[in-house]
Amino acid sequence: MTTDNKNLIEVRNLKKYFPIKGGILQTTVGQVKAVDDVSFSIKKGQVMGLVGESGCGKSTTGRTMLQLLKPTAGEMFYDGVDTFKLSGNELKKYRTKMQIVFQDPYSSLNPRLPIYDIIGEAMLEHNIVANREEMMNKVFELMSKCGLFPEQAGRYPHQFSGGQRQRICIARALAVDPEFVICDEAVSALDVSIQSQIINLLKDLQDDMGLTYLFISHDLSVVKFISDSVGVMYLGEIVEIGSKEQIFEHFAHPYTEALLSAAPSFDPRKRNNSNRIILQGDLPSPANPPSGCRFHTRCPLATAKCSGEVPAKYEVEPGHFVQCHFAKERFAKRAENN
Amino acid sequence: MTEMNREPLLQVKNLKTYFHSMNGNIVKAVDDVSFEVYEGETLGIVGESGCGKSITCMSLAQLVECPPGRYEGGEILLDGKDMLKVSDAELRKMRGNVISYIFQEPMTSLNPVFKIGFQIEEVLTLHRGLSKEEAHKEAIHALDLVRIPNPERIVNEYPFELSGGMRQRVMIAMALACNPKILVADEPTTALDVTIQAQVLDLMNDLKKQLNTSILFITHDLSVIAEMADRVMVMYAGKVVELADVMTIFENPLHPYTKGLIASRPDMNTSSNRLTVIPGNVPDLSALPEGCSFGPRCGFFCEKCGKGVPELVEVEPNHWVRCYRPGGEDRDN
Structure with missing residues (x-):
């Protein structure tokens, strides 16, 4: 893998608020803080996983990074350039470098276009190929790279199965030679046997083309398999971030712990595990997040301090940040026990 | 297991549910499926989309729309009655009282214009x-x-x-309102988040112990099966390919499809660089390959597999496999 120590992607204090309109005049009466002050960076050639429950803002983060949604505030550096400050042709140049693969391969392909147009359209638009003939050659090449049969390029999306469609979506994302690809729940809608095919394909493409991924998923085992670093999101905030080992082996945030223990184990012997933490209640609404630490309403460790005071990000070990009042003690205790 | 000595609560014998499409194709969604559910046990049915797991369970209380569906044969003995032969009035009595359902989508399976209370009361008054x-x-x-x-x-x-998560609890409350003997849960946690899924699974296990209800648990997620099931039935292309208790399925799977399914999941503890893959796609049910339907994707495919459809055979006590070469070795019959 081409890993050097340069950050390809750097997100700083990213915010995305959605206005809540109300009243007859449709004035803004409130805000949904879908993404609230999120910062992270991804090194070139690495994979960062972003996990969290639905509504925690992980997809919004991805979409805002690519400016598919207009950011409310923050900066997003691509190779040192703040893409949020670019516009017009400048931005267009950067659009080819960053691509996204969506969750649902059924709704993200235009049913009226043949596959070669779906994949090739962007190549012509961005002048990556000079003419249609060149485009077709590149489409064929991409299709075989993604495990599709080039002779099926004339077919329409409905003639393909879910897994094949996801391969088409991946080929489309790769058509403009991107360096950074966001996979937004890219394997969640697929069957188990197809899921592993697509994960392997993503890994192979990464090795071949030196791609950098942001892998957004709610499936912890998939994230653990594919990622180098992991961020855990809760209600619009990253509550814990670090390398894969740090998150999965010495996690310090109670939410991360609950999330990991809630994931059903693959081993029938481990059922009836009495150590399992079952969180009470549901995810609070991001329109009206709890005061202080946002997790305090469901946290088994919550004290009065938690509802009053917003915890700061605390670096428990190099590169491992936790947003919790008890992070330091918890981490020290764990280190002692080991 | 002790359940084996008892009379089964539900006995399905050679069930066939086919769909006849307008252009004359016959889709064998459920093809010769047999299984039993004993009192107080959880039978997990696992398989990929289109393998017939949902249709099998919907057939039990005749919930499959006919036409285009048609029950082409078999017997469903539930609580001593053949569900395919009982009258409509009797069937209505059985539904809810003896067998009831929880579906995947808690968003769409509740009526949006009635209060929660009314929807549960309706079941109770009726x-x-x-x-x-x-x-x-x-x-x-x-x-x-x-x-x-x-x-x-x-x-x-x-x-x-x-x-x-709350809606799914309401669905469970409604399904259990009449103390059914068997609860069919069709992907009840697939649409839920992990932490909510853990809550619902925990609740179902508690209620099962409390009420001694048998559960038929359908899912595509093997880790949920590992969590919930006592016995597991693996389905592929409308047929049962393997049936055994949960330990055997995870520790000694014999059908190549079960093996592949288990190997292809990234476990929380795998560290290898690539996943094992089952090549190819799930076959189209209206155009099944000749012989064993898993043949074209199977690593142990041999001449015999392309010719005849293997039978479901008990290879060791209570471990049934539909394969000519279970575990990759040739079988005698």
Whole structure:
């Protein structure tokens, strides 16, 4: 893998608020803080996983990074350039470098276009190929790279199965030679046997083309398999971030712990595990997040301090940040026990 | 296992549910499926989309729309009655009282224009003949049973006021309202988040112990099966390919498809660089390959597999496999 120590992607204090309109005049009466002050960076050639429950803002983060949604505030550096400050042709140049693969391969392909147009359209638009003939050659090449049969390029999306469609979506994302690809729940809608095919394909493409991924998923085992670093999101905030080992082996945030223990184990012997933490209640609404630490309403460790005071990000070990009042003690205790 | 000595509560024999499409194709969604469910046990049915697991379970209470569906054969003995032969009136009595269902989508399986309380009371007045007041009390009790906070308030709320996890609890409350002997849960946690899924699975396990209900648990997620099931039935292309208790399925799977399914999941503890893959796609049910339907994707494919469809055979006690070469070795018959 081409890993050097340069950050390809750097997100700083990213915010995305959605206005809540109300009243007859449709004035803004409130805000949904879908993404609230999120910062992270991804090194070139690495994979960062972003996990969290639905509504925690992980997809919004991805979409805002690519400016598919207009950011409310923050900066997003691509190779040192703040893409949020670019516009017009400048931005267009950067659009080819960053691509996204969506969750649902059924709704993200235009049913009226043949596959070669779906994949090739962007190549012509961005002048990556000079003419249609060149485009077709590149489409064929991409299709075989993604495990599709080039002779099926004339077919329409409905003639393909879910897994094949996801391969088409991946080929489309790769058509403009991107360096950074966001996979937004890219394997969640697929069957188990197809899921592993697509994960392997993503890994192979990464090795071949030196791609950098942001892998957004709610499936912890998939994230653990594919990622180098992991961020855990809760209600619009990253509550814990670090390398894969740090998150999965010495996690310090109670939410991360609950999330990991809630994931059903693959081993029938481990059922009836009495150590399992079952969180009470549901995810609070991001329109009206709890005061202080946002997790305090469901946290088994919550004290009065938690509802009053917003915890700061605390670096428990190099590169491992936790947003919790008890992070330091918890981490020290764990280190002692080991 | 001790259950084996008892009489099964539900016995399905050679069930065939086919769909006849307009252009004359026959889709064998459920093809010669046989299994039993004993009292108080959880049978997990696992398979990919289109393998017939949902149709199998919907057939039990004749919920498959006919036409285009048609029950082409077999027997479903539930509580001593053949569900395919009973009259409509009797069937209506069985539904809810003996067998009831929880579906995947808690968003769409509740009626949006009626209050939660009314929807549960309706079940109770129709099936148990309770008066309105009694039913109301019983509904609150049912909501309490599924650990919904403030059941007195929730009965007067509409489905849209509840979150996904809460709605799924309401569905469970409704399904259990008449103390059915068997509960069919069709992907009940697939649409839920992990932490909510853990809550719902925990609740189902507790209720099972408390009420001694048998559960037929359908899912595509093997880790949920590992968590819930006592015995597991693996389906592929409308057929049962393997049936054994949960330990055997995870530790000594013999059908190449089961093996592949288990190997292809990234476990929390795998560290290898690539996943094992089952090549190819799930076959189209209206154009199945000749011979074993898994043949074209199978690593142990041999000449014999392309010719005949293997039978479901008991290779070791209580471990049934539909394969000519279980575990990759040739079988004698």
